[in-house]
Structures are given as C-alpha cells and as structure tokens.
Amino acid sequence: MVINQQKSCANCKHCLVGKFCSPEWISKVDAGKNQLLYRKGQYIFYEGALVFGLHLVTEGKVKIISNVSGSKEQIVRLATDGHVLGRWGDKEDIYENSAVSLEDSVICFINNDLLHDVCLANPEFTFQLMKYYASELRKSGKQIKCLGQMPVKLKIVETLLHLVEIFGLDSKRNIAAAISRQEIAEMAAVNMEQVSREITALKKRRIISTNGKQIIINDLEKLQEIVATQMDILDLDS
Secondary structure (H helix, E strand, O other): OEOOOOOOHHHOOOOHHHHHOOHHHHHHHHHHOEEEEEOOOOEEEOOOOEOOEEEEEEEOOEEEEEEOOOOOEEEEEEEOOOOEEOOOOOOOOEOOOEEEEOOOEEEEEEEHHHHHHHHHHOHHHHHHHHHHHHHHHHHHHHHHHHHHHOOHHHHHHHHHHHHHHHHOEOOOOEEOOOOOHHHHHHHHOOOHHHHHHHHHHHHHOOOEEEEOOEEEEOOHHHHHHHHHHHHHHHOOOO
C-alpha cells in the first residue's frame, strides 16, 4: 500500500540517506524512492526472489527469516527504524532470506540503479552503509557461535536481551514489540515448549513477568548477569 504523504529522508532522523547524503541527493532519492506500508504479517520480500534494490525501515518492526528445512522457519535478524533490509544486487542476485513485518511498518525502497548513483556521488553514505553491513555480519557470526554452544536457558535469556537491544523497553518496561513464544523459539533455535518452560522459571524468580504476548523486564541487570556469568564459563566472548 502506497503512503499518501511520504516522509522525506531529510526529516527521518534514522535514515542513512538523510544523515549522509548531500541535500541535492536527498531530494533525488525522495523523488525516486517508493515508500510503502506493509501490514502486520505481510512479506516485504521473499527468499529466492530477485534483488531489485534496497529496503530501509522508516517506521516499524521487521523479522528476517530463513526456511531451514523447507517448512521450519528460523529468525536470523530483527530490524526497526533506520535499519537496512536486504542488499544491493546484480541482475541475477536473489534474496537468501525473507522479510516479514512484525507490525504495520513503513518501508522505503531504492532501486538498484538509483542506489548505484547515490553510492558513487556520496562516499560518506557508501562508507556508512559498508559499516552497517560489517556490523551485521559480525553480530551474525557471534550469534551462530553462541547458539551452537549455549545451553537452552542461556539461548533464551540471550534472545530476550537481544529483543531489548533492538526494540527497547517502553515506559512500563515492556519489550516494545509483541513477540510470540514461537518467534522467540525461532530466534533461539529451540522449541516452543523450552521457551515456555524457561519463561515460567524467570517469572518465578520475578526477573520478568508477562501480560499476554507482552514480556515485562522487571530486572534487566539480573538478565545481563545470567548471560555474563555463563559467557565467562563457556568462554564465548573470545
């Protein structure tokens, strides 16, 4: 669904274009981009589809998923305001993953030809985009290492902390995104029963509480302490 009143890159405080492109190129991107509203649960792009350009999250929350066994999904990354989805691609490049909106989200799309010209004309934008990809690659590598060696409890606690890092906490200390137990399981590479069991254990210790799908973080420092202690034991930070 096309937005009737598009938000300018210059007025988007998280936008890489607005922060690192010249005023001339901000205007060119505004004129050439598509800004679309994706409803909750709607696919932004599909695994295996051709890459026609770059998606940027203007407002909202998105999960990037992979079908690891043809039917089972795994959440490989989360994104929110200002984050980049997908990548720049050549004519025959395809997406390795799919992107799905976790809530109604506004997404900007810049096609490959326009992105090519923006990168050549704005070296600071290009540099910052490279830094963003390098950071995401580093996080992905750490996640793979951790999930392969962590016990179930630690995987789930680490996932809760990751949700806090990406989406933050609202004024009532809720994780600022409605995440299901199944989605937590897909992020932590465990099953839903294990998630429910560990959440119940954390609730008994009053570290967290719940209200429907909402998870309330009562003691963030205690969650961080659980991970830090176990990381030292497992030596996963090296």
